[in-house]
Amino acid sequence: MMRSHDSGGSADKQSDTERVRTIIVAGQASERTREVLRALRGFTNVIWPTSLEAALAQAGSGNAGCLVIADDLREEPIDEFLQEARELQRNLPIFVITDPDDVAEAVSAMRHGATAVIEIPPSYAVLCEEVSRAMQ
Amino acid sequence: MKELPQTVFVVDDDDAVRNSLRLLLKSAGLISEVAASAQEFLSNYDAAHPGCLVLDVRMPGMSGLEMQHELNLRGATIPVIFITGHGDIPMAVEAMQHGAFDFLQKPFRDQELLDRVQRALSRDTEYRARLRQTGRIRERLASLSPREREVLDLVAQGKANKMVAGDLGVSQRTVEIHRAHVMQKMEAGSLAELVRMMMAVAPPQ
Numbered sequence: 488m489m490r491s492h493d494s495g496g497s498a499d500k501q502s503d504t505e506r507v508r509t510i511i512v513a514g515q516a517s518e519r520t521r522e523v524l525r526a527l528r529g530f531t532n533v534i535w536p537t538s539l540e541a542a543l544a545q546a547g548s549g550n551a552g553c554l555v556i557a558d559d560l561r562e563e564p565i566d567e568f569l570q571e572a573r574e575l576q577r578n579l580p581i582f583v584i585t586d587p588d589d590v591a592e593a594v595s596a597m598r599h600g601a602t603a604v605i606e607i608p609p610s611y612a613v614l615c616e617e618v619s620r621a622m623q
Numbered sequence: 624m625k626e627l628p629q630t631v632f633v634v635d636d637d638d639a640v641r642n643s644l645r646l647l648l649k650s651a652g653l654i655s656e657v658a659a660s661a662q663e664f665l666s667n668y669d670a671a672h673p674g675c676l677v678l679d680v681r682m683p684g685m686s687g688l689e690m691q692h693e694l695n696l697r698g699a700t701i702p703v704i705f706i707t708g709h710g711d712i713p714m715a716v717e718a719m720q721h722g723a724f725d726f727l728q729k730p731f732r733d734q735e736l737l738d739r740v741q742r743a744l745s746r747d748t749e750y751r752a753r754l755r756q757t758g759r760i761r762e763r764l765a766s767l768s769p770r771e772r773e774v775l776d777l778v779a780q781g782k783a784n785k786m787v788a789g790d791l792g793v794s795q796r797t798v799e800i801h802r803a804h805v806m807q808k809m810e811a812g813s814l815a816e817l818v819r820m821m822m823a824v825a826p827p828q
Contacts, residue, residue: 585712593712594726597719606712 508552509534510618513542513568515558519607523557523584526611527618539568547575553621554581555614556601565592566599573600580621582614629748630674631655631740634664634690635706636682644677644736651737653744661685661693670699673751675724675743677736680707680714688714691721700750702743706731753823760820763809771808774801778814779821 510533514520520535527533532552536542546554554572556565565583572581583596583604593604602621605614631653633644641657648655658664662685664676680687691703702724707714715726724743727736767775770791777787784802788795811817 588711590710590712590715590726590728593715594719597716598725603720604712604716 508532508622509545509548509550510552510622511536511542511545511554513539513554513556513558517558519584520557522608523555523614526614527555529615530618542568543571543575546572546579551576551579553602553618554579555618556581556583558584564595566595569596569599569601580617582617582621627669627672628654629744630672631744632664632674632676632701633657634659634661634676634682634687635679636660637679640679647733647737648740651740653740661687661690665690665693668694668697668699670697670701673747675702675704675740675747677704677706677740680705680718681709688718688721691718691723695721700747702746704736704739704743706736757824760809760824763820764824766808767805771801771805774798775805775809775817775821778802778805779818 510527510530512520512523512527512533512535514523514535514537516537524533524535534545536545542554545551554576556568556572569581569583572579580602581600583593583601585592585596585604585606587606587608589606593606596604603617605617631648633641633648633655634657635641635644636659638659641659645655645657658667660682665685678687678690685693687705687707691705694701694703703718703722705715705718705723705726706729707726708729710726710728718726724746725739727739764772764775773791774787777790782790784795784798787802788798791798805811806817809817809820811820
C-alpha cells in the first residue's frame with residue numbers, strides 16, 4: 488500500500504528539485520511514522536510505502552530523493568533493510584529514526600549505511616533540515 | 624625495515640580507565656600504548672604503526688572528536704573506537720559520519736570492547752594489505768613504457784588486439800608484442816587478473 492501525504496499548503500517553500508524527487512517515508516502505521524509524516528508536512532512529494540517491497544522499489548527508482556526509515560517494516564532490526572536499500576541506491580540519503588538515547592542502534596544504523604540518525608520525538612527542524620539538504 | 628607491532632592505542636585522561644584498559648588488552652595478548660591526552664598521542668603518532676585507537680570523547684583540551692578531525696586532516700586511516708560515559712545520538716552520529724569505526728558507551732563489558740578491538744585490528748590489517756598490493760601494482764605500472772601503458776589501457780577497456788591496433792595506428796603484431804610485455808611486467812596470469820589490478824588502483828566511479 489502506498490499513500491501520498493498531504494502537503495499542508497507549503498509547496499512554495501520547495502525548490503524545483505524538491506518537487507521532482509520523492510521523499511520516501513518507510514514505516515508501519517505507527518505513531519512514530521505519523522510523527523515523521525507530520526514533521527514533513529511542508530513537503531508535497533512525500534510518499535509512504537507501508538510494505539518492505541514497495542519501499543525498496545521506491546528507493547531503487549531514479550526518482551528517489553531520500554529515504555526516511557521511521558519504523559522497520561518487518562520484525563527484524565533495521566540494519567538489513569538499510570543494507571538492501573543501500574545496495575539498490577548507493578548514494579541515496581537515508582535517515583533513520585530511532586528511540587531516544589538508543590546510541591547502540593544509532594551506531595549500528597550508521598555502520599550499515601545511514602546518512603544520519605534522528606531520535607524520536609523527531610525534532611521537526613532537524614528532520615526538515617536534513618531532508619532539505621538531501622534534496623538539494 | 625623492521626615491521627612495527629600491531630598496537631592498540633588508548634587515549635583517555637582518566638588514569639584508572641587507562642590502566643584498566645591496558646590490563647584488559649594485555650590479558651587478551653594485545654600490545655597497547657596509552658596516552659593521557661590527545662596532544663600527547665598526536666605528538667608521537669606514526670601513521671605507519673599498525674593498530675587501532677580507543678579514544679575517549681570527553682577530555683580536557685582537545686576532545687576525542689577534535690582529535691579525530693585532526694587525524695582525518697593528516698589522512699590517518701587508523702580505525703577509531705570511541706568510548707564515552709556521556710554519549711548521545713548526535714555525538715555518535717557525528718563520530719560515525721567522520722569515519723569512526725565504532726562508538727561504545729561506558730560502562731561496557733570487557734568482552735564487548737575486546738570484540739570491537741579485534742574487528743578494528745582486522746580491518747586495519749586488511750586495509751594495509753590492500754595498500755601494499757596497490758603499491759606493488761603502481762610500481763609495476765610505472766615500469767611500463769608509454770606505448771605499453773596505452774596498450775594496457777585499451778586492453779583493460781575490453782578492446783581486442785585488432786581494435787587496439789586500429790586505435791594506435793600500429794600493426795596487430797606490434798600490439799601482441801606490447802601486450803605480452805605488459806602481461807610480463809604486470810605479473811598478470813590472465814586478462815581478468817590484469818583488469819582486476821587496474822580496478823584496484825583506479826576503481827570505476
